[in-house]
Amino acid sequence: MSFIPGQPVTAVVQRIEIKKLHQKDNLILGFSIGGGIDQDPGQNPFSEDKTDKGIYVTRITPGGPAHDAGLMMGDKIMQVNGWDMTMVTHDQARKRLTKKKEDVVRLLVTRKSLEHAVKQSMGSSPGLKHSGATYNHNLMQ
Amino acid sequence: MDTESTHSGYSYHSSRSGRSNRHGDRSRERHKASSSKDSSRSERSVVINPPDTPSQESPVHNGEPLPGEPTPAEAPGDDGQDDNWGETTTAVTGTSELSISQEEVVGLGKGIQDRTQGFRRYLPLAVGLCVGLLVLATPLVFLLLPAVMWPDRLQACGAACEGLFLSISFKLLILLVAIWALFLRPGRASLPRVCVYRAFLTTLTLLLTMSYWLFYGVRILDAQDEDYHGIVQFAVSLVDSQLFVHYLAVVLLELRHFKPSYSVCVMRSTDGETRHYNIGQLSIQRAALSILEYYYRDFPVHNPALLSASKHRAAKHLAGLKVYNVDAPGSTAGAQPGNGNQSRAMVTAAAKRKDNAHNELYYEEADYERRVRKRRARLVVAVEEAFTHVRRMKKEDEQASPSDIMDVREAALAIFPSMARALQKYLRTTRRQHCHSMESIQKHLAFCLVNNMSPKAFLEAYLSPGPTLQYGPERWMADQWTLVSEASVTSGIKEGTEFLLRCLDFSLAVTVKGIPYIRLTEEYIDAKSHKFLLLLQSETSV
Numbered sequence: 076m077s078f079i080p081g082q083p084v085t086a087v088v089q090r091i092e093i094k095k096l097h098q099k100d101n102l103i104l105g106f107s108i109g110g111g112i113d114q115d116p117g118q119n120p121f122s123e124d125k126t127d128k129g130i131y132v133t134r135i136t137p138g139g140p141a142h143d144a145g146l147m148m149g150d151k152i153m154q155v156n157g158w159d160m161t162m163v164t165h166d167q168a169r170k171r172l173t174k175k176k177e178d179v180v181r182l183l184v185t186r187k188s189l190e191h192a193v194k195q196s197m198g199s200s201p202g203l204k205h206s207g208a209t210y211n212h213n214l215m216q
Numbered sequence: 217m218d219t220e221s222t223h224s225g226y227s228y229h230s231s232r233s234g235r236s237n238r239h240g241d242r243s244r245e246r247h248k249a250s251s252s253k254d255s256s257r258s259e260r261s262v263v264i265n266p267p268d269t270p271s272q273e274s275p276v277h278n279g280e281p282l283p284g285e286p287t288p289a290e291a292p293g294d295d296g297q298d299d300n301w302g303e304t305t306t307a308v309t310g311t312s313e314l315s316i317s318q319e320e321v322v323g324l325g326k327g328i329q330d331r332t333q334g335f336r337r338y339l340p341l342a343v344g345l346c347v348g349l350l351v352l353a354t355p356l357v358f359l360l361l362p363a364v365m366w367p368d369r370l371q372a373c374g375a376a377c378e379g380l381f382l383s384i385s386f387k388l389l390i391l392l393v394a395i396w397a398l399f400l401r402p403g404r405a406s407l408p409r410v411c412v413y414r415a416f417l418t419t420l421t422l423l424l425t426m427s428y429w430l431f432y433g434v435r436i437l438d439a440q441d442e443d444y445h446g447i448v449q450f451a452v453s454l455v456d457s458q459l460f461v462h463y464l465a466v467v468l469l470e471l472r473h474f475k476p477s478y479s480v481c482v483m484r485s486t487d488g489e490t491r492h493y494n495i496g497q498l499s500i501q502r503a504a505l506s507i508l509e510y511y512y513r514d515f516p517v518h519n520p521a522l523l524s525a526s527k528h529r530a531a532k533h534l535a536g537l538k539v540y541n542v543d544a545p546g547s548t549a550g551a552q553p554g555n556g557n558q559s560r561a562m563v564t565a566a567a568k569r570k571d572n573a574h575n576e577l578y579y580e581e582a583d584y585e586r587r588v589r590k591r592r593a594r595l596v597v598a599v600e601e602a603f604t605h606v607r608r609m610k611k612e613d614e615q616a617s618p619s620d621i622m623d624v625r626e627a628a629l630a631i632f633p634s635m636a637r638a639l640q641k642y643l644r645t646t647r648r649q650h651c652h653s654m655e656s657i658q659k660h661l662a663f664c665l666v667n668n669m670s671p672k673a674f675l676e677a678y679l680s681p682g683p684t685l686q687y688g689p690e691r692w693m694a695d696q697w698t699l700v701s702e703a704s705v706t707s708g709i710k711e712g713t714e715f716l717l718r719c720l721d722f723s724l725a726v727t728v729k730g731i732p733y734i735r736l737t738e739e740y741i742d743a744k745s746h747k748f749l750l751l752l753q754s755e756t757s758v
Contacts (some may be wrong), residue, residue: 107757115751133755166753172758 079126084161088153093144095178100137102175106146107133107141111165123187130154130160130168132184142173150184157181265725337406340414347418351393351458354425355384355451362447366440372443380448387455394462398469406506407501409697409706413468421461428454472497478709479729482507486523486722487738494731499703504717507726508697515679517691518722521647525580529573538711580734591642596675598638602631628662639678651687653676661688 110119112128120129122199132150136144136160137171155171160192359381362370391728395534436447476494480503483490491514495506606627638656643649657678664674677686684691699705700723701715711730716723 104758107755109755113752115753118238118751120752134757136757165756169756169758197539 086153086185087189088185089145089189091141091146091182091184092148093140093182095173095180098141102173103138103139104141104172104180105140107134108135108152108165108168108172111168112162113164113166122151127151128162130163130165131149144198146182146184147186152182152184154183155180166183239570248325259532261491297586302567305585306732329565337403338402341400342383342397342417348392348395348400350425351395351421352388354428355455358428358436359448359452359453361437362441362444364614365437368440368443370444371442372446377445377448380445384448384452384455387452387459391455391462393460394459398462398465405471405505407705409501409704411502412467412499412706417461417465417468420464421458424461425454428457473502477731478708478711479731480507481727481729482511483725483727484515484518484722485725486518486520489517495709499706499708499710500701500703500715501699501711503596503709503728504697504705504715507724510719511724512685512692513683516681516683517651517687519648519651519681520721521650532572559574588642591638591645592679595635595638596671598635600674602635606631606665608668611667624659624662624666627665628658632658643678648678648681651681651691656688689735693742 093104095104095130108127108130110116110122110130111144114128116122116128117125119127119131130147130152130198132141132148132152135148152168154160154175155168157172160168160171178205269275293655331564422488432450434442435448441447467473473496475496475543479492479494479497481490481492491510493507493510611622636657640649660677661674696719698718699715703713709728711728713728715726717726718724
């Protein structure tokens with residue numbers, strides 16, 4: 076999940092679709108995020124590379140929409156509804172997730188166990204189609 | 217030999233064979249140095265030369281040991297290795313006083329030696345006085361001689377000469393005070409060798425004066441110079457040169473020693489007490505003198521009673537290792553396997569004892585700590601209670617009965633018995649009972665009462681050993697130090713110099729290291745350059 080500046084970022088991602096929940100005229104998703112390019116990456120407990128300034132899921136409300144959709148704590152969010160989340164400030168990330176006009180957010184998240192699973196499955200049977208998608212993003216764009 | 221020998225009471229204590237031969241040798245060395253005092257007293261009898269001071273192991277204070285202290289037993293004298301057998305005798309026979317023997321002749325010789333010892337102490341002072349007088353008198357003589365020898369032909373000189381007279385008189389006064397301050401003070405120590413710089417300066421001064429005299433004699437006395445102004449200027453230049461030589465003396469003898477350039481490590485051989493000091497450029501003997509002054513100030517007093525435990529352990533260790541084969545090898549062939557078993561058993565027993573030694577030490581030390589703490593607690597309580605019985609008299613107490621009012625000495629004597637026992641037991645447990653006599657404790661108590669000290673302040677003197685000077689002069693042994701050095705003692709100390717200062721029971725090992733050359737660099741920081749970033753890690757729930 077680390078990146079080399081100038082090189083495309085490659086990660087194994089999982090698509091997660093979360094339907095927002097109406098709660099007291101707020102639309103909530105049921106998780107908390109941390110990170111951002113304006114934050115201190117060294118304090119992030121979930122990142123492997125302590126210079127990674129991406130957005131991470133820090134907490135999931137049990138029984139909430141995110142939990143039901145399969146989001147897990149420690150996931151790094153790569154895209155939200157097509158918008159990139161790898162190089163955004165904390166506030167921008169929050170805004171993109173809490174747009175009142177959208178009922179559903181489609182996230183692309185990555186986690187370490189995904190890579191392991193893919194590697195194992197690729198190692199055991201090379202031709203098998205895997206459920207996750209590979210995420211390519213050129214940071215120079 | 218038919219001789220009469222006189223003992224003083226101290227000799228019983230000094231010859232105790234607690235640390236047998238080593239101590240005996242030392243006491244004989246002391247005999248040589250101090251015998252003269254006694255021999256000069258009586259010409260008709262040879263004395264067994266008692267030491268000037270009682271030994272460390274069994275000192276007595278004013279002849280009275282602490283109450284309850286077991287009186288030291290008389291031990292037989294140890295005549296093991298007697299190097300000076302021809303000079304001393306240990307015969308105790310009651311014979312007539314009229315017999316003269318060979319030893320007395322030797323004793324007379326020692327009397328002369330004693331006088332020279334005293335002479336040597338005042339030699340630097342005498343030399344300083346002579347040179348000082350010469351230095352001060354010479355300019356005056358230079359000025360007076362022409363006025364005495366050819367007064368009629370002298371040209372009178374006016375104000376210029378008077379100015380020069382004034383300056384000569386003040387400079388001579390300053391020189392007099394300076395010489396007194398630097399050279400004519402009583403020496404605080406007697407060093408083994410002459411100080412090189414002092415000798416050099418004395419020679420320089422004498423050389424200077426002699427050369428001036430030479431010039432004076434040739435140019436002025438012989439030629440009978442009439443120009444008095446020139447003569448006065450000549451005398452003034454002499455005084456100036458002498459002042460500059462004195463300045464050189466100040467720099468060489470005093471200032472050089474102050475700037476610290478070496479760090480010395482001083483370690484006592486018996487208990488490993490170590491201190492570090494910074495000293496300047498000194499000769500080895502002067503450095504030894506400084507270190508001894510620091511020793512008397514900083515090191516806790518040497519207590520031989522604390523070392524007996526480790527000696528016992530060492531003795532037991534050695535004893536455990538010896539395996540004797542009592543039976544001769546070939547005597548009884550049948551007993552050979554028995555002997556082998558026996559020796560093997562002894563070896564294993566010795567090995568087991570060695571293994572248990574650390575165990576014993578641990579439990580012994582824990583037990584000792586506990587005992588000391590218990591006694592200390594009792595002592596503190598006893599002293600605090602004793603101090604509550606006494607109070608300084610206030611104005612309103614003047615109506616109290618006169619029998620209750622007492623001066624400080626009586627007050628100290630009154631409250632002393634209640635704490636004496638606890639104090640004595642504590643001192644016995646920490647093995648310091650011989651450092652404090654009853655009278656010294658009472659004196660200290662009176663001092664504390666006069667100065668309104670708390671019981672804790674009174675006790676501090678007894679809870680931890682203080683520097684050597686705090687105790688009586690019999691502990692100082694200031695005349696027993698020997699400097700042992702491989703390099704010449706007048707050479708300067710250098711990096712890596714090592715020497716030994718040996719006293720009677722212990723020695724101080726001194727190592728010298730140079731203070732490193734410190735290179736200090738500077739870095740300029742603009743006050744506006746202190747800027748900070750705020751690092752956040754916020755968590756937002758969506």
